[in-house]
Structures are given as C-alpha cells and as structure tokens.
Amino acid sequence: MRLPIHWKSKFKASVIHLAISVVLAMLAAGLVFFVWYPSPYRELLWGQDIYLWLIVVDTVLGPLLTFVVFNQRKRLLERFVDFSLIAGLQIGALILGVWALAQARPVYVVFEYDKFQVVPVYLVPEYALKQAQSQLQNLPWGRPGMLSLRRLPADEEDIAVWVKNLDFGGPPLAVQPKLWQDYGLAAEQVAKASTPFNGLSEKYAEHEQELQDILSRSTMVPDQLIGVPIYSGNGSGVLILSKETMAVVDLLVLKREIKGW
Numbered sequence: 001m002r003l004p005i006h007w008k009s010k011f012k013a014s015v016i017h018l019a020i021s022v023v024l025a026m027l028a029a030g031l032v033f034f035v036w037y038p039s040p041y042r043e044l045l046w047g048q049d050i051y052l053w054l055i056v057v058d059t060v061l062g063p064l065l066t067f068v069v070f071n072q073r074k075r076l077l078e079r080f081v082d083f084s085l086i087a088g089l090q091i092g093a094l095i096l097g098v099w100a101l102a103q104a105r106p107v108y109v110v111f112e113y114d115k116f117q118v119v120p121v122y123l124v125p126e127y128a129l130k131q132a133q134s135q136l137q138n139l140p141w142g143r144p145g146m147l148s149l150r151r152l153p154a155d156e157e158d159i160a161v162w163v164k165n166l167d168f169g170g171p172p173l174a175v176q177p178k179l180w181q182d183y184g185l186a187a188e189q190v191a192k193a194s195t196p197f198n199g200l201s202e203k204y205a206e207h208e209q210e211l212q213d214i215l216s217r218s219t220m221v222p223d224q225l226i227g228v229p230i231y232s233g234n235g236s237g238v239l240i241l242s243k244e245t246m247a248v249v250d251l252l253v254l255k256r257e258i259k260g261w
C-alpha cells in the first residue's frame with residue numbers, strides 16, 4: 001500500500017528535522033558527558049537527568065510537531081512561520097536546559113580535610129569568589145578541577161560558624177572560596193583520610209564486583225590504590241586514587257551512605 005503524496009512529504013520533513021535534532025543532541029551530549037559532567041563523577045551528579053529531558057524535547061517533540069503541521073500545499077511563507085515557531089520552541093527549550101546544566105555543573109572536587117566534596121556552580125557564593133586566591137576567582141567552564149581546603153589559625157572562627165550552619169542544612173565547607181588552595185598541598189592529609197583498596201573490599205562486600213572492575217580498568221595492583229569518601233548533592237561514593245600521586249583513578253558509587261570512616 002502506497003502512502004499518499006502529502007503523507008510522504010510530511011514524513012520526509014520530519015526525518016530531516018529528526019536528523020538535525022540528533023546532531024544537536026550529540027553536540028549537547030559531548031558538552032554534558034565529556035566536559036561538564038565527565039567520568040568518573042557523572043553517576044554522582046544529576047545533570048544527565050536534565051539531558052534526558054533535552055533529548056525528549058529536541059529529538060522527539062520537534063520532529064513530531066513538524067509531522068503534524070507540515071503541509072506541502074501551504075504557501076512558502078506559511079511553512080516558514082510554522083518552522084520558525086517550532087524551531088523557536090526547540091531552541092528555547094535547549095537554551096533553558098543548557099543553562100540549567102551550566103548552573104548545576106561541578107566546577108571543583110574539593111578535599112575537605114577528611115573527605116572529598118563535589119562543588120557545583122550554584123553553591124558557590126559569587127561575592128565570596130573575591131576572597132579566593134587570584135587564580136581561583138573565575139570558575140572554570142571546562143572539566144572540574146581538584147582543590148583542597150586550607151586550615152590556618154586565622155580561619156578557625158569562620159570555619160566554626162560554617163560547621164555550625166551545617167547542622168541547619170547549610171552548604172559544605174568546600175564551597176567557601178576563602179579556604180581554597182592547591183590540591184597538592186593536602187597530599188599528606190589525603191593519605192591519612194584514605195583506606196587501602198583491599199580494605200574497601202572488606203568494608204563494602206556488596207560492591208566487590210565493581211571494585212574488581214575498577215582494578216581491571218586501572219591496570220594497577222591493590223597496594224597502589226587507596227579510597228577516600230566523596231559526597232555530592234546526589235549521592236556518595238569512594239574516590240579511588242593512586243597511592244603514589246594522589247591522582248584520581250576511578251570512582252565507586254555506593255548504594256548506601258558512607259559510615260565508619
């Protein structure tokens with residue numbers, strides 16, 4: 001059974017629109033999954049949920065609307081208006097989604113004295129950035145960097161206030177730019193806060209397979225790896241580090257809250 005000509009034209013227009021939408025979705029995916037929400041932190045963050053909504057809007061609803069409104073018998077101006085409205089809706093939704101992703105993107109993974117904390121843009125007070133070291137006063141637009149927190153006698157009063165605020169749902173210490181310092185300066189503290197890789201297998205037996213997968217991907221032996229707790233607004237896990245360099249190797253996402261560290 002052959003489709004009527006006007007149905008064929010509708011289908012062709014929708015397929016072209018779908019192809020354009022897929023290209024846009026792939027470009028957005030590159031930005032989301034490889035720049036703003038890279039591995040291994042991706043599973044601790046909720047940006048990918050927003051991206052799924054972008055996929056629905058830009059690869060399904062747009063072409064569907066094109067299929068509904070397209071009519072080859074319409075004048076060129078009418079078709080132009082139709083496509084302009086649909087494109088406007090899609091682009092508006094895309095801009096809104098990308099803006100939300102940009103506000104939620106992690107800018108730093110900060111070692112907070114005994115654990116790591118993922119720091120998203122929206123938690124960092126803009127006014128407080130002026131108190132950071134000069135090279136840290138502009139938040140990065142690329143992959144999240146690594147920082148640690150200093151602890152000088154002059155900071156203790158502020159730290160005490162911020163810690164007290166935590167009991168009332170306040171933000172973590174890691175979002176205070178005044179305390180930010182180079183990650184390498186905390187190498188000794190990171191080592192003290194860590195658990196040997198083999199100890200993780202004992203502590204989180206339900207994650208034994210994931211730990212073995214991490215070991216296989218790393219091409220390192222257990223004695224070369226350590227784990228340190230990591231938290232974000234969307235979950236918790238164990239950041240797997242090189243014992244020698246303290247560089248990030250992988251991430252174990254936990255099914256339960258970290259306890260007993």
